[in-house]
Amino acid sequence: MRLSMIAAVGKNRELGKNNALLWNIPEDMHxxxxxxxxxxxxxxxxxxxxxxxPLKKRINIVLSYDKLFSPQGVFVVKNKQEALQLAYEQEKAGEIFIIGGAMIYTLFFKEAERLYLTCIEASFPEADVFFPPYEDIFTKKVSEKKGNDTMFSYTFFIMEKL
Ligand SMILES: NC(=O)c1ccc[n+]([C@@H]2O[C@H](COP(=O)([O-])OP(=O)(O)OC[C@H]3O[C@@H](n4cnc5c(N)ncnc54)[C@H](OP(=O)(O)O)[C@@H]3O)[C@@H](O)[C@H]2O)c1
Known part of the structure; x- marks a missing residue:
């Protein structure tokens, strides 16, 4: 079983603002x-x-401290241990994905073995959440593929810890 994180970031590890993304990149969404x-x-x-x-065709696990938070179609868990235990029970295809946001990437940073990171070649000074510093930790490059659209150039990296 592999534990992976997947994220898209700007040049300064920007993730989002006002609980939304800072860009719309269809290829990255795909x-x-x-x-x-x-x-x-x-x-x-x-x-x-x-x-x-809930994201379709995926088993959704959502972390929350709020005991009253119980939306349809997702598993709600109250800490990292519960999340991991449930994920390991439910995952049938060999890879669990941490999909954010900033708090949750930080929470699982130590355990994550692989990072799927889309690096967008632009800065977003308005950002209010950031991906944790990863450059000295995920140092093994597994693959790298460039892409671009009318607004942005970006690179899809897959990285692992050495
Ligand atoms: N660029 C990307 O790839 C990407 C990906 C994902 C998200 N984002 C962006 O990231 C931002 C959201 O990130 P965020 O850091 O503000 O929020 P978040 O990590 O998505 O969620 C934080 C919430 O998770 C719960 N939580 C956190 N730690 C917990 C723990 N140890 N145990 C139980 N529950 C815990 C709490 O929920 P309660 O308050 O309910 O207790 C907390 O308020 C948005 O702007 C979003 O668009 C970007």
């Missing part, structure tokens, strides 16, 4: 769906609210 489809995904309550519904 990539996210392709990589996570059929797997267990783990996210924070704010990211779940930002997405607005």
């Amino acid at each position: 990539y996210f769906h392709m990589m996570t489809r059929g797997h267990v995904v783990i996210m924070g309550q704010k990211t779940f609210e930002a997405i607005g519904m």
Whole structure:
């Protein structure tokens, strides 16, 4: 079983603002769906609210301290240990994905073995949440693929810890 994180970041590890993304990159959205489809995904309550519904064709695990938070179609857990235990029970395809946001990437940073990171070649000074510093930790590059659209150039990296 592999525990992976998947995220898209700006040049300064920007993740989002006002509980939303800072860009709309269809190819990255497609990539996210392709990589996570059929797997267990783990996210924070704010990211779940930002997405607005359970992700289809995935088992959704949402972390929240709020005992009254119980939306349809997702498993709600109250700590990291519960999230991991449930994810390991439910995952049938060999890879669990941590899908954010900032709090949850930080929470699982130590355990995560692989990072799928889309690096966007732009800065977003308005950002209010950031991916944790990863450059000295995920030092093994597994693959790298460039992409671009009318607004942005970006690179899809897959990285692991040495
Ligand atoms: N660029 C990307 O790839 C990407 C990916 C995902 C998200 N994002 C962005 O990231 C932002 C959201 O990130 P965020 O850091 O603000 O929020 P988050 O990590 O999505 O969720 C935080 C919430 O998770 C719950 N939580 C956190 N730690 C917990 C723990 N140890 N045990 C139980 N529950 C815990 C709490 O929910 P309660 O308050 O309910 O207790 C907390 O408020 C948005 O802007 C979103 O668009 C970007």
